[in-house]
Amino acid sequence: MILDFGRARLRATTVAIPDPGPLEQYLPDTGTNCAFLRRGEGFVALGQAARFETDTLDAADVWWEEISNQIDHDSEMPGEFGTGPLAVGSFTFDPDRSEEHSVLIVPEVIIGRRGDICWMTRLGDARGSAALPARGEALRSPVGIRELGGAMSGPQWERIVADVVSLIRRDEVDKVVLARDLRLACDDPIDLRHVYARLLAGYPTTWAYLVDGMVGATPELLVRRQGGLVTSRVLAGTVGLQTDGVDPLVLATELSRSSKDIAEHEFAVESVAKALEPYCKAMNVPESPSVLRLPNVMHLATDITGVVNHDTSALLLAAALHPSAAVCGTPTHLALDIIGELESLDRSRYAGPVGWVDTDGDGEWAIALRGGQVRPDTPNEIQLFAGAGIVADSDPAAELAETGAKFVPMMQALGLA
Numbered sequence: 550m551i552l553d554f555g556r557a558r559l560r561a562t563t564v565a566i567p568d569p570g571p572l573e574q575y576l577p578d579t580g581t582n583c584a585f586l587r588r589g590e591g592f593v594a595l596g597q598a599a600r601f602e603t604d605t606l607d608a609a610d611v612w613w614e615e616i617s618n619q620i621d622h623d624s625e626m627p628g629e630f631g632t633g634p635l636a637v638g639s640f641t642f643d644p645d646r647s648e649e650h651s652v653l654i655v656p657e658v659i660i661g662r663r664g665d666i667c668w669m670t671r672l673g674d675a676r677g678s679a680a681l682p683a684r685g686e687a688l689r690s691p692v693g694i695r696e697l698g699g700a701m702s703g704p705q706w707e708r709i710v711a712d713v714v715s716l717i718r719r720d721e722v723d724k725v726v727l728a729r730d731l732r733l734a735c736d737d738p739i740d741l742r743h744v745y746a747r748l749l750a751g752y753p754t755t756w757a758y759l760v761d762g763m764v765g766a767t768p769e770l771l772v773r774r775q776g777g778l779v780t781s782r783v784l785a786g787t788v789g790l791q792t793d794g795v796d797p798l799v800l801a802t803e804l805s806r807s808s809k810d811i812a813e814h815e816f817a818v819e820s821v822a823k824a825l826e827p828y829c830k831a832m833n834v835p836e837s838p839s840v841l842r843l844p845n846v847m848h849l850a851t852d853i854t855g856v857v858n859h860d861t862s863a864l865l866l867a868a869a870l871h872p873s874a875a876v877c878g879t880p881t882h883l884a885l886d887i888i889g890e891l892e893s894l895d896r897s898r899y900a901g902p903v904g905w906v907d908t909d910g911d912g913e914w915a916i917a918l919r920g921g922q923v924r925p926d927t928p929n930e931i932q933l934f935a936g937a938g939i940v941a942d943s944d945p946a947a948e949l950a951e952t953g954a955k956f957v958p959m960m961q962a963l964g965l966a
């Protein structure tokens with residue numbers, strides 16, 4: 550943890566700025582840089598005023614509340630969602646079964662946009678606060694990229710899917726989300742800004758994240774808290790769009806009628822609705838899902854909304870919701886054990902919450918899907934992850950193909966697809 554404010558309180562200043570253009574161009578090639586953007590909205594964050602490495606979202610919430618209480622914030626747009634000092638984080642899927650740490654970073658400079666509003670927040674010395682940082686250096690595309698393989702081969706992974714299907718048919722568990730990984734290497738350290746820019750261009754409707762070596766473009770929002778309102782976008786049930794010549798509308802119709810995908814989706818919706826209920830005085834859970842179309846896949850999607858009845862921060866709401874049955878299974882504890890036993894994989898921060906929280910406890914936490922992780926000791930390598938929900942009617946070959954379709958955004962961003 551880097552944090553020694555001594556007795557001094559921390560000063561933060563937020564100013565309105567003219568439209569700075571695409572925010573990702575301000576990401577520097579070196580040092581700490583984070584980003585959380587969707588359709589051009591969100592923020593990029595530079596530098597690190599404080600850092601907390603932890604296991605749990607609850608511990609992170611306590612730490613962030615302490616820091617928040619030390620910040621004096623001077624803002625030209627008080628109360629505007631997402632403006633002001635915040636903490637950006639990426640959490641492991643299962644701290645009990647991971648070598649990886651979770652991290653919460655308090656950036657020094659934040660440049661943001663939401664609707665017509667653009668702003669810059671600086672922590673620390675407020676002098677020169679109106680000047681935007683210089684644009685980052687030119688992006689570097691990966692050179693000599695090659696596949697190193699994953700923890701399991703395709704056929705090995707299909708066998709564990711078949712084992713899980715047997716467990717489900719024997720009523721030992723209802724649903725288990727199984728994941729696999731793929732390691733890639735380049736000749737030089739990977740420029741995550743390049744990967745990030747490609748994801749932003751190719752997948753504009755997703756939440757594109759870049760936090761401490763984790764990069765990806767996820768379509769799934771675990772939770773957003775904005776004032777008293779809470780939203781969660783639940784996804785589960787997928788069809789790949791790689792099938793040449795098949796009309797996407799036909800695929801969308803098939804998906805929305807597929808009893809296998811509907812069952813898979815219902816487990817996920819139920820897990821989120823149940824976890825959110827104690828925190829809400831009113832909640833709307835649509836009765837049937839819609840179809841969400843992305844360039845590589847289509848998903849069954851349900852947007853749950855509610856009114857929060859407690860003063861519960863976005864971080865604590867994420868703690869209550871994670872791991873949902875979209876990434877773990879039903880019942881949660883059994884699915885976690887089965888994943889731990891069969892997957893042969895440290896999921897690290899894949900499928901964990903990734904996002905931000907502000908000093909009022911508002912924020913957005915997505916699920917770190919469709920991404921990969923670069924670690925400081927192996928900067929030339931990236932580990933990609935993709936998973937699929939397994940239910941009674943799952944076909945191992947189809948589930949393997951589905952994970953292949955879910956790798957596509959990262960493969961494209963790395964110049965491989």
Ligand SMILES: C=C(O[C@H]1C=CC=C(C(=O)O)[C@@H]1O)C(=O)O
Nearest residue numbers: 784785786787875935936937938
């Ligand atoms: C676990 C992943 O996706 C989840 C989100 C949407 C659809 C899913 C599915 O249909 O299996 C998964 O539940 C992943 O992308 O690695």
